Amino acid sequence: xxxPKPIKFLPLAMVVALVLAACxxxxxxxxxxxxxxxxxxxxxxxxxxxxxxxxxxxxGDPNIDFVQQLADDxxxxxxxxxxxxxxxxxxxxxxxxxxxxxxPETQPELLWTVLDxxxxxxxxxxVQPLTGQFDESVLADAAKGAGTYxxxxxxxxxxxxxxxxxxxxxxxxxxxxxxADTDAMIAAAVANTAGxxxxxxxxxxxxxxxxxxxGGFGGSVFDSDGQTPTxxxxxxxxxxxFLYDLKFDSAVMPSECDYxxxxxxxxxxxxxxxxxGDWALGDYTTAxxxxxxxxxxxxxxxxxxxxxxxxxxxxxxxxxxVEGDTLTVVLDFIxxxxxxxxxxxxxxxxxxxxxxxxxxxxxVVTGDPNLADAADAVSKGxxxxxxxxxxxxxxAMKPQMSAVLSGTASVADAxxxxxxxxxxxxxxx
Amino acid sequence: MNFDQSASALQEIVxxxxxxxxxxxxxxxxxxxVLVRWIKARLAVPLMLIAPAFVGLLLLIAYPxxxxxxxxxxxMSLRRFxxxxxxxxxxxxxxxxxxxxxxxxxxIKVFTTPVLQQAGFFQVLWQTVLWTVxxxxxxxxxxxxxxxxxxxxxxxxxxxxxxxxxxxxxPQIVALAVWRTELHGEFGMVNQLLDMVGVTGPSWLTDPTWxxxxxxxxxxxxxxxFMMVILLGxxxxxxxxxxxxxxxxxxxxxxSFRHITLPMIAPVLTxxxxxxxxxxxxxxxxxxVLNQNELETSDTLVTGLFRAAFQYxxxxxxxxxxxxxxxxxxxxxIFYVRRSGALKSANE
Numbered sequence: 001x002x003x004p005k006p007i008k009f010l011p012l013a014m015v016v017a018l019v020l021a022a023c024x025x026x027x028x029x030x031x032x033x034x035x036x037x038x039x040x041x042x043x044x045x046x047x048x049x050x051x052x053x054x055x056x057x058x059x060g061d062p063n064i065d066f067v068q069q070l071a072d073d074x075x076x077x078x079x080x081x082x083x084x085x086x087x088x089x090x091x092x093x094x095x096x097x098x099x100x101x102x103x104p105e106t107q108p109e110l111l112w113t114v115l116d117x118x119x120x121x122x123x124x125x126x127v128q129p130l131t132g133q134f135d136e137s138v139l140a141d142a143a144k145g146a147g148t149y150x151x152x153x154x155x156x157x158x159x160x161x162x163x164x165x166x167x168x169x170x171x172x173x174x175x176x177x178x179x180a181d182t183d184a185m186i187a188a189a190v191a192n193t194a195g196x197x198x199x200x201x202x203x204x205x206x207x208x209x210x211x212x213x214x215g216g217f218g219g220s221v222f223d224s225d226g227q228t229p230t231x232x233x234x235x236x237x238x239x240x241x242f243l244y245d246l247k248f249d250s251a252v253m254p255s256e257c258d259y260x261x262x263x264x265x266x267x268x269x270x271x272x273x274x275x276x277g278d279w280a281l282g283d284y285t286t287a288x289x290x291x292x293x294x295x296x297x298x299x300x301x302x303x304x305x306x307x308x309x310x311x312x313x314x315x316x317x318x319x320x321x322v323e324g325d326t327l328t329v330v331l332d333f334i335x336x337x338x339x340x341x342x343x344x345x346x347x348x349x350x351x352x353x354x355x356x357x358x359x360x361x362x363x364v365v366t367g368d369p370n371l372a373d374a375a376d377a378v379s380k381g382x383x384x385x386x387x388x389x390x391x392x393x394x395x396a397m398k399p400q401m402s403a404v405l406s407g408t409a410s411v412a413d414a415x416x417x418x419x420x421x422x423x424x425x426x427x428x429x
Numbered sequence: 430m431n432f433d434q435s436a437s438a439l440q441e442i443v444x445x446x447x448x449x450x451x452x453x454x455x456x457x458x459x460x461x462x463v464l465v466r467w468i469k470a471r472l473a474v475p476l477m478l479i480a481p482a483f484v485g486l487l488l489l490i491a492y493p494x495x496x497x498x499x500x501x502x503x504x505m506s507l508r509r510f511x512x513x514x515x516x517x518x519x520x521x522x523x524x525x526x527x528x529x530x531x532x533x534x535x536x537i538k539v540f541t542t543p544v545l546q547q548a549g550f551f552q553v554l555w556q557t558v559l560w561t562v563x564x565x566x567x568x569x570x571x572x573x574x575x576x577x578x579x580x581x582x583x584x585x586x587x588x589x590x591x592x593x594x595x596x597x598x599x600p601q602i603v604a605l606a607v608w609r610t611e612l613h614g615e616f617g618m619v620n621q622l623l624d625m626v627g628v629t630g631p632s633w634l635t636d637p638t639w640x641x642x643x644x645x646x647x648x649x650x651x652x653x654x655f656m657m658v659i660l661l662g663x664x665x666x667x668x669x670x671x672x673x674x675x676x677x678x679x680x681x682x683x684x685s686f687r688h689i690t691l692p693m694i695a696p697v698l699t700x701x702x703x704x705x706x707x708x709x710x711x712x713x714x715x716x717x718v719l720n721q722n723e724l725e726t727s728d729t730l731v732t733g734l735f736r737a738a739f740q741y742x743x744x745x746x747x748x749x750x751x752x753x754x755x756x757x758x759x760x761x762x763i764f765y766v767r768r769s770g771a772l773k774s775a776n777e
Contacts, residue, residue: 052437095739098507098510098742101510101511101512102510102512120507123507123508123510124507124510125510205721205722254614254615254616255614255615255632255635256613256614256615256632256634256635257615258721261613261616388507388508391507391742395546395740395741396546398723399546399722399723399724399725402635402722402723402724403724405635406632406635406636406722408635408636408637417546417547420546420547421546421547424542424543424546425741428506428741428743428746429506429507429508
């Protein structure tokens with residue numbers, strides 16, 4: 001008996017229908033306890049359904065413990081909210097987030113990262129604006145307006161701490177007083193360099209440690225338009241020459257030294273001074289205690305100008321795919337972390353300058369000499385550029401800085417090569 | 430990760446497996462209806478058996494390749510980072526309202542402009558060829574030498590073998606992280622040992638020449654155990670009678686090696702060399718981890734590709750660059766297969 005063709009295909013149609021139905025129900029059904037869109041609109045109360053938040057943070061060990069503590073404290077208040085705190089190196093975090101433009105489902109719910117991610121994330125469309133979304137009234141003036149970017153001048157970040165500035169830390173058992181200028185700094189470094197002891201250490205592999213000196217020599221990485229790289233300049237050559245002389249003429253530094261090396265040498269008392277960011281203050285306070293001194297990077301003697309470290313801090317950013325109840329919880333969590341109690345805890349644990357105005361002006365900051373000096377160092381800095389062109393500058397400066405500090409390129413050639421690389425990069429953006 | 434998160438992750442895995450199982454069942458059901466019930470094809474069963482693997486390969490290999498080809502004809506970058514639109518059949522044609530199509534421009538740029546910041550394609554190609562030749566040569570020489578030494582009656586042979594194979598057993602990234610520390614110009618063990626014998630060690634990590642040498646040194650250390658194990662297996666398969674006969678005929682050790690050992694291990698050596706060339710050419714970990722200062726003189730085509738795509742975010746350019754590398758390897762394989770007759774037996 002022959003079967004009519006439509007009936008022959010009936011099993012196939014049923015299988016396809018089953019698969020489609022399974023897919024549709026998986027993607028469209030709301031999670032348990034999640035209120036409907038209309039209910040949420042009429043009922044702005046705190047979501048009661050289970051909310052899982054994946055939080056990517058640049059903080060590694062031990063600072064990630066503080067981030068986890070914040071999350072735990074919030075979960076204790078809201079048991080329906082759970083966190084998965086994931087540490088990602090700053091560069092990896094940037095790459096993973098940018099790549100998420102092609103697969104938004106891979107995004108986390110919240111980011112704790114640095115300011116210069118604003119440009120790449122904005123251009124890749126992977127974060128959402130936070131203008132008016134969190135309580136800005138608690139912020140200190142120095143923290144307001146950070147991360148404002150794009151044609152509509154939207155705010156893309158919520159500041160957790162301000163600073164991120166490079167400073168000069170010194171071990172008082174080796175360097176009694178804070179050096180007033182570069183000559184004094186070099187003299188102190190020379191006096192403390194012998195055998196396996198070094199006068200001054202810093203991360204020689206990253207141009208983040210170069211730009212403050214560029215400011216000290218009167219230069220800037222951008223023209224007045226804030227977009228055109230200006231790296232092949234006399235100021236850049238002076239900066240590179242200064243770093244070269246510091247290493248080869250004054251000979252106060254190890255021949256090769258990256259971040260870990262410099263950090264270890266200072267913490268173990270094998271280096272008299274280190275140039276490092278405010279993020280290390282807590283660590284160094286633990287390691288050196290009363291012997292730790294902090295000051296702004298000393299004034300460049302030949303120009304009479306203070307080096308200008310980039311000012312940023314740590315910031316919350318919210319990925320573009322976060323919406324609905326999850327967004328409500330994320331924004332509430334941000335407000336929670338910006339409140340006075342959590343900000344004070346941050347100062348006490350991480351030793352960073354808080355974004356909260358009340359805490360920034362409280363005795364917990366002004367009464368701590370190291371934090372007060374850190375605040376002074378912030379006043380010498382300049383806002384860190386957040387545009388995409390800055391990435392071109394970083395990428396262009398890094399290998400040439402290394403080349404000068406390894407003695408394989410002249411300062412003139414290095415500056416020219418930086419400029420060419422940055423120009424080519426900007427053109428390809 | 431707490432219990433709830435683990436359970437959630439497990440749930441996602443199970444769900445994925447269920448979806449795959451349902452998809453395979455649907456595919457097989459469809460093929461059954463079409464091939465068996467409708468067309469009554471003679472090869473219905475084999476086709477049904479290979480169909481899931483075929484679809485899997487299409488999804489995992491063919492689609493990414495086509496996507497890469499598509500990207501290579503666009504100016505995709507960090508500022509023009511868009512997903513393909515479904516109205517354009519999954520093709521990446523425009524981003525933020527602007528056309529992304531640039532024709533063959535990226536392919537021309539690969540050969541006429543720097544692929545990194547200063548180094549051009551041919552400089553990086555030369556560095557890659559030098560890196561490959563040096564490594565494979567030393568892998569074969571060192572591996573063969575050690576295999577010959579161990580292919581004898583000797584006390585403690587097992588211990589020697591275990592020690593020599595150790596670098597191969599250590600996870601590569603761990604080994605490289607250790608080597609990077611030990612090659613530190615000031616505090617590394619290598620220079621401290623050199624210092625003890627009165628030699629001032631070089632700046633392995635910052636000097637261009639020495640950084641390249643350090644890469645080769647470490648990769649030779651990593652690669653010799655594999656070659657030794659393969660060649661030792663080849664040596665052990667040679668019948669002892671041949672050597673006895675040669676000895677009776679008055680052949681010297683060198684003649685035995687030249688006329689017995691080498692020809693007999695050739696079937697093992699040839700694929701090992703091909704693998705060695707491809708692995709070394711495409712080796713990413715060693716040049717990348719030991720070149721944290723981003724010296725372009727230490728970059729190979731593969732690390733250069735990574736930098737072009739994920740550091741400098743020149744995605745369109747990197748797509749064309751990737752096809753250029755693919756072409757180089759394809760030419761090598763065609764040349765090698767023709768010269769060696771490697772596929773002769775398969776074709777006969």
